[in-house]
Amino acid sequence: VGKATGLTRGRVDRTCWAYLNPPPGVTLLCQCTVLGETSTPADHGDSGSPVFHIHSGDLVYLHGMVWGGVPWEFFFSGIGGIQKDLGRLITCTTGLC
DSSP states (O other): OBTTTBSOOEEEEEEEEEEOOSSTTOOEEEEEEEEESSSOSSOTTOTTOEEEEEEETTEEEEEEEEEEEETTEEEEEEHHHHHHHHOOOOOOSSSOO
């Protein structure tokens, strides 16, 4: 659910690939891509948005965080890599944490 695009959908296309286009000398390891159902599944302002799927009812799985994209496809860092960088994430569904 991005600030710019709202709720978009797509299919995970690639997992754990090395993105070689950031500043020279930097490679983003184990990134993922999603092929969107629209020509703009992510846009400027969507970076940091959650990537998730609704399993059933209120059961939702968080998979990662959007950081960029091109027409028909967006890129995200998987939750495992985020936790590796930041440490274990503690989530709260009730808003009382």
